[in-house]
Amino acid sequence: MAKQETINVKKLEIGTIKVKVVGDSPYMPEPMDMAVLERYNSMKSKKGYTKDDISEDEKVKAKFYYTDNNKVGIPARAFYNSMIRASSYLFEIKQGGMRNIKEGVTLVGDILPLEFKKQKLLTHWGRTSGMKGSPRKIMRNAFEDWEVKLTIQYNKNNLSAEQIINVLNWAGFHIGVGGFRKEKTGNFGAFHIDFN
Secondary structure, three states, X not given: OOOOOOOOOOOOOEEEEEEEEEXXXXXXXXXXXXXXXXXXXXXXXXXXXXXXXXXXXXXXXXXXXXXXXXXXXXXHHHHHHHHHHHHHXXXXXXXXXXXXXXXXXXXXXXXXXXXXXXXXXXXXXXXXXXXXXXXXXXXXXXXXXXXXXXXXXXEOOOOOHHHXXXXXXXXXXXXXOOOOEHHHOOOEOOEEEEOO
């Protein structure tokens, strides 16, 4: 009769942190323009496409993320991605590098409710793609004095609550969230943790 092998399952200890993040500079959402996506898909499949003739004044009305109950929100993945990028400042590669956060942390939820005191429209000028590169008006929404509550789960066997908080705080200063964030040489989307 074959000897039965004993398997010891290492217990996975999941920690949970609830934290409030406060914006230091305006947050600018950057959802995908569906007209651009449709045009790209048509070009890829070699189909004709109709020219996008919706004005920026109309488009800007749809440039939001919404929660399930139709509140203006911010994607949890924006903070998750920011934490992954910032983890390179705090973890050396031989300590696991970015993988510590990428694989050991989960931000709970999809689109999180965004609390803010002021919303404004920003107008910038860009260029259309192609040979002519003619000037093009681009309008975006920006939220000032904003805050959001995060629920973060992490593997307590690999990470501590202190490490999570430090990574998130560094992410707010070095990386940011949303359009024109610090990581992308902008000055939007910076944040810090409210410890009160």
